Amino acid sequence: MSSRTTGTRRLTTAQALIAFLARQYTERDGQYHRLISATWGIFGHGNVAGIGQALIESADDMPFLQGRNEQAMVHAAVGHARQTNRLSTHAVTTSIGPGATNLVTGAALATINRLPVLLLPGDTFATRPADPVLQQLEVPYAGDVSVNDTLRPVSAYFDRVTRPEALIPAALQAMRVLTDPAATGAVTLALPQDVQAEGHDWPEEFFAERVWRVRRPQPDEAEIDAAVRAVRAADRPLIIAGGGVHHSRAEAALAAFAAATGIPVASTQAGKGSLPHDHPADVGGIGHTGTATADHLARTADLVIGVGTRYTDFTTASSTLFAQPGVRFVNLNITGFDAHKMAALPLVADARAGLEHLTAALAGHTVPASYAAEYAGLKADWESRVTAAYTPRSEDARPTQPQVLGVLDTLVTGDDILINAAGSLPGDLHKLWRARSRDQYHVEYGYSCMGYEIPAAIGVALAAPGRPVWALVGDGTYLMNPTEIVTAVQERVPIKVVILQNHGYASIGGLSESVGAERYGTAYRYRAPDTTYTGEPLPVDLAANAASLGMRVLRAHTIGDLREALAEARAATVPTCVYVETETADTVSGAPPAEAWWDVPVAETATRTAAVKAREEYDRHVAARRRHL
Structure with missing residues (x-):
């Protein structure tokens, strides 16, 4: 990478931002990636003369992608980020107003899934030459609020750049969060349209190439010791592989750990594929949408080892899945917030680093042969059910x-x-x-x-x-x-x-039926004489x-x-x-039914038979819910 330089360069704020973004890189394990590899945009009065003009100036350095929907542009950037293991992403620019608020759903998706994306919505004038301007939200009690403030709760980092010189610390903080594996998500830099177009003398050093090292935090020795003792004491341990396995590129380390110990591996939606389906230790998805094999092992496990998982309600079957009275948890996660869930023994570290340390510390330890034979048989039985459904x-x-x-x-x-x-x-x-x-x-x-x-x-x-x-x-x-x-x-x-x-909404239709709502309003059909949507498709x-x-x-x-x-x-x-x-599942064989519960509250009082019966079933399941303390 190039050395630092001195002097200044006269650019608009938008031109400076694009030039800065074009020179940001990530590095992990000796591999370098362009951090912001392209910018998506839909232009309006809030960004066309700023970011739009800047992208023309930097066309050779910053690829541009034309989108049709602001939410969709964020989804495309998030898909790119996930495929590159969070080492590269895209920026998304919109105008102020509906273009900016259309970003909110995509931002929520990115932050919830811990995937980096840079959002650059235009904003109302910082200098307030006319008040209100087109698409401005007037808030009587606060003069500094705009519609972009809707992005605050769904952003991992948010800043409004109201002066050109404020871009430097804001941009650096944005890169820090985008490349922090424990804190990443949607990063929003709201850019008032007048500030975007304002010229400023920028230090040349701002445009020097920067490399952001993506850390692999190593585990604490005491936490490793506690985790090892828990594994050695367990007769029926189960690993739950979450999305953190993929983000860390820990798949080989997980395979080595499973092979060495014989511990079976179930996966969340984000973690599926952590082991290939034909690996002897892979027992499939876990939770409400999981396999019978994984859910049986979860119900009978005396130790659950979570690797890079958030323990959502689908994974835990709304806190009903881990049924053994004395079940304990060890959570290997890069964030302390997730590592402490389920009252677990925390192991705060990078997934790959943590698994490598555990494998070394558990050398020679394996699960009982009877347990390995049990889950191998259950895995084979489930495979036959998959073949039948296919x-x-x-x-x-x-x-x-x-x-x-x-x-x-x-x-x-x-x-x-x-x-x-x-x-x-x-x-x-x-x-x-x-x-x-x-x-x-x-x-x-x-x-x-x-x-x-x-x-x-x-x-x-x-x-x-x-x-x-x-x-x-x-x-x-x-x-x-x-x-x-x-x-x-x-x-x-x-x-x-x-x-x-x-x-229609097939999934919600099935859920509606199961909770006593009788598939109401879930089919794409004409209205019938009784006013329900039950006519012809x-x-x-x-x-x-x-x-x-x-x-x-x-x-x-x-x-x-x-x-x-x-x-x-x-x-x-x-x-x-x-x-x-497709043919509907009520006329021919479909997928195997759910093997675990999901908590969707049912009407406590009702006159219709379907809801009354659904409530009885709900009360039965709720009784099994527990807090792991």
């Missing part, structure tokens, strides 16, 4: 959703990347999908944001050129946010979009919609059609959509 009754039949996954399973290799976020697909994928590589399974379930998949696929494809990238979407998710198809076409990014048409053609946005579309009516269409899409060099109408 297997169609005929090549001429309409596929179920699991059968769509089964056909895709026969076509992919470890190079393929599958992206999903919402609906019923996350449950089926977590239970059934056979992950072949560390980064094949990309399900965003921290925020489970409908509309994430297509823009995220673009961000992932930009980070992994040449690899097949699949966005799997149900009809409800597709209708939420299809607009970045235009961007994929424009940029010639050959993503593969699979639309599964099931005429709507004549909406989502395939035609995708085609109208420039995508190549393949329609599949049967299993045989689907097999051909998915193979053709996988080989395609242009953005391609496969459209298939």
Whole structure:
């Protein structure tokens, strides 16, 4: 990297920011990455003359990507960040007003999932030449509030740059947070439009290349000793691998630890793929959407070793899963906040470093042979259930959703990347999908944001050129946010979009039925005479919609059609959509049912039979809930 320089340079604030961002790098394990590798933008009066003009000035240094929806631009940046293990991300610029507030959902997703993204919304005038200006929120009790303040609670760092010289500390703090593995998330620099365009004499040193080292904090010796004693004392230990395994690139260390100790490994949605599906220690997803194998082992475990997991309600089955009276927890996590959850013995460290220390300290220790044989048999039994769910009754039949996954399973290799976020697909994928590589399974379930998949696929494809990238979407998710198809076409990014048409919010429909709400308002159908949406399906053609946005579309009516269409899409060099109408699970075999509970409160008083019965079932499950103290 270049040495420090002296002198000054006359630039606008926006020009200085873009020049600064173009010279920021990360380093971990000797590997260097461009921290901000591109900037997405939609321009309005709040950023067109500032950041927009600056991007023209720096076109050779800062790649620009044209978006169609502000939320979607953040999703694309987040997808890129996850694919690069948080070592690189994108910036997103918008105008003040609705463009800025459209960032909020994407920012929440990024921060909840601990994924870095830099947000650069325009802001109202710092000098207040006219008050109010277009799109300004007037707050009678505070003159310094704008709509961008909605980004404060969903940002890992927030600053409003009201003077050019204030950019220097703000930009440096932004880079610090983006590259801090324990504190990263959405970082927001709100930029008043007059300040963006204001000239200033900047020190040349501000534009020198900077390398931000991404730390691997080592474990404390006393915490390692306590964790080792807990493992040696356990007869039925279980590892829960979370997203931190992937962020740390700790997959090989986890495999070595599991092989040395024989401890089985279950995975959260973010952690799936930490071990390949055929690894002897991999027992699949855990929790409400988990496998029977993993959930049985969780119920009977006397020690749970969490690695890089936040212990969400889906993972813990709303605090009902870990049923052994004396169960204890060891949590290896880079953040003390997560390491102390479940009243655990904390092991605050980088996941890879912590696993390597544990493996060395536990040399020679293995689980009882009977326990290893038990979970091996349960794993084989579950695999047979997966095969049954994947297997169609005929090549001429309409596929179920699991059968769509089964056909895709026969076509992919470890190079393929599958992206999903919402609906019923996350449950089926977590239970059934056979992950072949560390980064094949990309399900965003921290925020489970409908509309994430297509823009995220673009961000992932930009980070992994040449690899097949699949966005799997149900009809409800597709209708939420299809607009970045235009961007994929424009940029010639050959993503593969699979639309599964099931005429409504299938996941919430099933949940509604289970909690006594009778699938009310969850189907995409005409109104019936009783005013409910139970008439004929709507004549909406989502395939035609995708085609109208420039995508190549393949329609599949049967299993045989689907097999051909998915193979053709996988080989395609242009953005391609496969459209298939799925058979409902109440007419043919679907995915195995949930193996663990999820707490969705049911009406305590009701007159309808469905709700009364659902409440009885709810009360039964609630009785098993516990706090681990």
